[in-house]
Amino acid sequence: MKILSRIYLILVFIFLYAPIAVMILISFNSGESTTEMQGLSLYWYREMLRDSATLEALRNTLVLSISSAVISTVVGTLAAVGIHKMRNRFMRGAVMSVTNIPMMNPDIVTGISLMLLFVFVGTLLGLESYLSFWTLLIAHVTFNLPYVILSVLPKLKQMDKNIPEAALDLGCTPIQSFFKVELPFIMPGVVTGLIMAFTLSFDDFVISNFTSGSSFETLTIHIYSMIKKSVKPDIYALSTLIFAAVLLLLVVYNMSDRSERADAKTEKRRTLRFRGKEGGAAK
Amino acid sequence: MKKSFLERASAYPHIVWSVLFIIAPLIFVVYYTFTDADGAFTTENIARLFTSNYVLIFVNSVCLALIATVICLVIAYPLAYIFSRMREKWQRIMILLIMIPLWMNFLITTYSWMTILEDTGIINSILSVFGLSVHMINTPGAVVVGMVFCFLPYMILPIYTVMSGIDEKLLEAASDLGCSGWQRLTKVVMPMSLSGVISGITMVFVPSISTFYISQKLGGGTFQLIGDTIESYFVGTAINYHFGAALSLVLMILILISMAVMNHYTDAEETERRRIK
Amino acid sequence: MSMNGKKLIELRGITKSFDGEVVLDNISLDIYEDEFITLLGPSGCGKTTTLRIIGGFESPDSGDVFFDGVRINDTPPYKRHINTVFQRYALFPHLNVYENIAFGLRVAKVKDDGEISRRVREMLEMVNLKGFERRHVTTLSGGQQQRVAIARALINKPRVLLLDEPLGALDLKLRKDMQNELKNMQKRTGITFIYVTHDQEEALSMSDTVVVMNGGSIMQIGTPTDIYNEPKNAYVADFIGESNIVDGVMLDDFSVKMSGQTFVCVDKGFGKDTPVDVVVRPEDVDVVSPESGMLRGKVTSVTFKGVHYEVIVDIGGFKWMIQTTDYVAPDAVIGIDIEPDAIHIMNKSEYSGMFGDYSSFSDELDALSENSEEEED
Numbered sequence: 001m002k003i004l005s006r007i008y009l010i011l012v013f014i015f016l017y018a019p020i021a022v023m024i025l026i027s028f029n030s031g032e033s034t035t036e037m038q039g040l041s042l043y044w045y046r047e048m049l050r051d052s053a054t055l056e057a058l059r060n061t062l063v064l065s066i067s068s069a070v071i072s073t074v075v076g077t078l079a080a081v082g083i084h085k086m087r088n089r090f091m092r093g094a095v096m097s098v099t100n101i102p103m104m105n106p107d108i109v110t111g112i113s114l115m116l117l118f119v120f121v122g123t124l125l126g127l128e129s130y131l132s133f134w135t136l137l138i139a140h141v142t143f144n145l146p147y148v149i150l151s152v153l154p155k156l157k158q159m160d161k162n163i164p165e166a167a168l169d170l171g172c173t174p175i176q177s178f179f180k181v182e183l184p185f186i187m188p189g190v191v192t193g194l195i196m197a198f199t200l201s202f203d204d205f206v207i208s209n210f211t212s213g214s215s216f217e218t219l220t221i222h223i224y225s226m227i228k229k230s231v232k233p234d235i236y237a238l239s240t241l242i243f244a245a246v247l248l249l250l251v252v253y254n255m256s257d258r259s260e261r262a263d264a265k266t267e268k269r270r271t272l273r274f275r276g277k278e279g280g281a282a283k
Numbered sequence: 284m285k286k287s288f289l290e291r292a293s294a295y296p297h298i299v300w301s302v303l304f305i306i307a308p309l310i311f312v313v314y315y316t317f318t319d320a321d322g323a324f325t326t327e328n329i330a331r332l333f334t335s336n337y338v339l340i341f342v343n344s345v346c347l348a349l350i351a352t353v354i355c356l357v358i359a360y361p362l363a364y365i366f367s368r369m370r371e372k373w374q375r376i377m378i379l380l381i382m383i384p385l386w387m388n389f390l391i392t393t394y395s396w397m398t399i400l401e402d403t404g405i406i407n408s409i410l411s412v413f414g415l416s417v418h419m420i421n422t423p424g425a426v427v428v429g430m431v432f433c434f435l436p437y438m439i440l441p442i443y444t445v446m447s448g449i450d451e452k453l454l455e456a457a458s459d460l461g462c463s464g465w466q467r468l469t470k471v472v473m474p475m476s477l478s479g480v481i482s483g484i485t486m487v488f489v490p491s492i493s494t495f496y497i498s499q500k501l502g503g504g505t506f507q508l509i510g511d512t513i514e515s516y517f518v519g520t521a522i523n524y525h526f527g528a529a530l531s532l533v534l535m536i537l538i539l540i541s542m543a544v545m546n547h548y549t550d551a552e553e554t555e556r557r558r559i560k
Numbered sequence: 561m562s563m564n565g566k567k568l569i570e571l572r573g574i575t576k577s578f579d580g581e582v583v584l585d586n587i588s589l590d591i592y593e594d595e596f597i598t599l600l601g602p603s604g605c606g607k608t609t610t611l612r613i614i615g616g617f618e619s620p621d622s623g624d625v626f627f628d629g630v631r632i633n634d635t636p637p638y639k640r641h642i643n644t645v646f647q648r649y650a651l652f653p654h655l656n657v658y659e660n661i662a663f664g665l666r667v668a669k670v671k672d673d674g675e676i677s678r679r680v681r682e683m684l685e686m687v688n689l690k691g692f693e694r695r696h697v698t699t700l701s702g703g704q705q706q707r708v709a710i711a712r713a714l715i716n717k718p719r720v721l722l723l724d725e726p727l728g729a730l731d732l733k734l735r736k737d738m739q740n741e742l743k744n745m746q747k748r749t750g751i752t753f754i755y756v757t758h759d760q761e762e763a764l765s766m767s768d769t770v771v772v773m774n775g776g777s778i779m780q781i782g783t784p785t786d787i788y789n790e791p792k793n794a795y796v797a798d799f800i801g802e803s804n805i806v807d808g809v810m811l812d813d814f815s816v817k818m819s820g821q822t823f824v825c826v827d828k829g830f831g832k833d834t835p836v837d838v839v840v841r842p843e844d845v846d847v848v849s850p851e852s853g854m855l856r857g858k859v860t861s862v863t864f865k866g867v868h869y870e871v872i873v874d875i876g877g878f879k880w881m882i883q884t885t886d887y888v889a890p891d892a893v894i895g896i897d898i899e900p901d902a903i904h905i906m907n908k909s910e911y912s913g914m915f916g917d918y919s920s921f922s923d924e925l926d927a928l929s930e931n932s933e934e935e936e937d
Binding site: 160162163165166167168169170171172173176180181184185187 | 615616617636637638642643644646647648650651652653654663664667668712713716
Binding site: 005008009012013015016017018019020022023026034035075076078079081082083085086095098099101102104105106107108109110112113114115116117119120138139141142145149174199203205206209210220223224227231235236239242243246247250254 | 383395404524
């Protein structure tokens with residue numbers, strides 16, 4: 001039984017890592033083929049770093065994902081606080097249902113629905129090109145919001161309701177109480193939300209595909225257009241670098257996670273649940 | 284105590300945002316579905332959906348998505364069970380290993396699969412040593428492989444989460460009451476992990492049925508799925524927002540119905556559990 | 561003593577309901593300077609809501625709250641000279657002990673670090689937590705967290721300290737110690753303490769004044785001795801300590817008939833032939849020989865309690881509880897005597913007949929009902 005499950009595990013992992021292994025291997029190819037290894041070299045890495053369009057796309061992606069992550073974290077955290085304190089059950093249910101829509105809907109529908117809105121408003125205003133950085137930013141904030149809200153809400157629920165009351169009792173105004181007591185308490189949830197929003201935004205292709213204009217190209221869209229033409233190993237080189245960066249971040253994040261052993265278990269479950277839910281949006 | 288401004292108004296920006304960018308866009312989907320290029324009311328877009336080639340596209344998409352979902356479930360369930368019985372430290376590592384491929388952009392990994400599955404690709408070069416060759420690329424099978432690869436972790440994670448929450452003592456109690464290993468699985472673990480399975484199925488089925496890139500690359504455009512069709516009406520040469528909106532609307536309704544069915548199962552299970560309590 | 565002090569807080573006709581359910585029904589209460597007052601009652605009696613209205617966390621639907629003669633219905637908590645020790649302490653988990661205690665000073669914009677440090681140390685000394693400044697609050701035991709919560713609430717020198725079941729989460733030994741400490745602290749600081757508990761023993765041993773509440777109303781206000789010796793109705797008699805509550809008829813002043821016998825008592829003014837409730841505390845009943853007893857009955861159970869035996873006696877179908885230091889055998893027939901001043905007469909009330917019969921009494925049930933009371937919100 002033990003042996004069987006080992007073999008099974010190994011087979012699944014081979015399946016999951018085969019494309020990544022291929023990608024890494026071919027990024028070091030010295031030839032132009034993406035199917036045949038002609039020799040090892042760093043040629044494509046140099047080539048990629050020399051390509052100004054790729055670097056521009058990387059810069060764009062960073063600008064977009066950082067700003068959308070920050071905006072959605074601020075709006076989402078405030079929203080979570082408001083939703084948490086809503087006493088009207090109907091209102092609360094309605095807001096939560098609408099919030100969950102971008103998570104439930106297939107990305108392609110979210111993408112085209114936003115596109116139709118932009119198209120309609122754009123033509124109404126008589127704009128020549130209605131898709132730009134701004135429409136992309138709106139789209140990204142929209143699909144990030146539910147993830148931020150859902151990572152902050154559980155923290156708020158964990159907080160003894162006497163804690164903000166204690167702050168008021170000791171002389172804080174409600175605003176002071178929020179910044180001095182509530183925000184520090186929910187901070188882990190806010191940070192998780194921020195990181196999640198950033199990665200979702202960084203990785204998104206489907207929604208960006210429908211909401212970005214030709215004036216602003218993100219990395220995933222750049223890759224998409226490169227693949228459409230002809231694929232050279234430079235895309236693999238780029239992806240390998242991104243993969244390495246992500247791996248590094250994950251390892252660091254997991255190391256720092258250990259310091260919070262106390263509620264590591266619940267924390268882990270929760271993150272998993274949300275990571276799991278990314279399925280709806282990330283692909 | 285009167286509610287402070289913060290309590291009253293902090294959700295407002297989000298509510299306004301949701302109305303503008305979640306609800307309004309969906310209304311536009313409906314609006315475009317029922318109008319033509321001149322903005323006049325029409326049901327022609329809906330009628331066109333029921334012509335044979337679009338029905339075929341829908342049937343194809345549903346079938347492929349179902350197959351991918353079932354395969355994911357079959358692979359993921361035993362895997363999640365194995366994970367959940369490992370030591371805590373190993374569980375962490377395994378889950379991390381399952382999550383890492385998720386961080387790879389699926390445009391790239393799908394392209395890697397092309398390299399693997401092509402007629403001159405990696406698998407066939409290995410097989411050629413034995414004088415064999417299998418045609419895999421540009422078949423529905425290749426598309427399913429691509430989907431399973433992309434969405435398998437989303438099946439594993441929720442099932443694992445529920446299973447790791449099952450108390451070891453409960454399993455011991457089951458053994459104590461005379462359950463064999465197999466009975467333990469069917470009588471205790473399976474009913475308790477149902478909610479994880481349900482969310483796993485939704486999380487795999489929804490993106491599978493709406494995917495457009497995987498089928499283009501691995502299916503080689505030999506057959507179309509809903510996702511491809513929708514995309515072609517919005518970004519491409521044959522732009523038709525109105526018909527594209529109609530397609531999306533139907534896709535959305537299809538998904539809503541399947542989710543409602545799924546939720547019905549979880550709800551039934553919930554009430555059942557409550558009644559037992 | 562306290563009654564001679566100045567009136568500090570007045571509640572006038574306070575009514576409050578949540579979701580259509582009346583939690584407080586027209587409550588009026590005066591609280592004096594330098595008083596240790598306890599709101600006592602079971603879960604859901606409205607004691608915590610009363611406290612929260614005084615603290616400013618809830619506002620009454622009708623009625624007024626006065627502080628020092630000024631109406632404070634709409635004054636938010638942060639503008640009241642009142643501080644609170646919360647049930648589960650509600651310490652700020654991101655701050656250490658020192659910063660938790662200094663919180664009130666920092667919010668009050670005390671700029672002088674020397675003064676903050678001096679006052680925090682003073683507080684730590686008062687609650688016996690010297691040397692704990694840098695400790696993280698999550699590493700403290702329940703009792704230590706409790707002390708930090710008290711220090712944090714007292715540093716701003718409030719005129720009133722509200723304590724919401726502060727000892728509920730502590731074990732018995734620690735509870736007893738903390739009761740004494742709290743009482744001493746109140747005496748030393750001269751701050752008015754308003755204390756909420758469901759534990760009658762705690763209420764009796766600490767308070768200057770006890771307010772017994774039930775179902776959103778005040779049953780009785782008085783000193784612990786008043787409440788114990790002169791309960792106003794069957795509810796209070798039953799809630800405070802153990803009581804045998806027997807149906808009786810006041811024949812005349814100083815004369816009451818119960819269980820078919822006429823007893824001499826010290827109460828008067830009820831009128832002739834008035835039905836009343838008669839309260840007799842178990843420790844006030846003397847066991848005598850069956851021949852010489854005023855009443856005679858059969859022992860149905862005997863439980864050894866350490867200090868005394870708890871004996872249940874069936875007298876004419878009514879089960880009495882008697883506490884005696886002399887052993888009596890189960891099934892024995894015994895006589896009992898009751899002194900005139902051990903008999904307490906109460907007017908009939910809505911609670912008559914509901915309490916004071918020990919026919920279904922068991923320690924376990926009592927313990928169970930006490931536990932379920934800890935849930936109050």
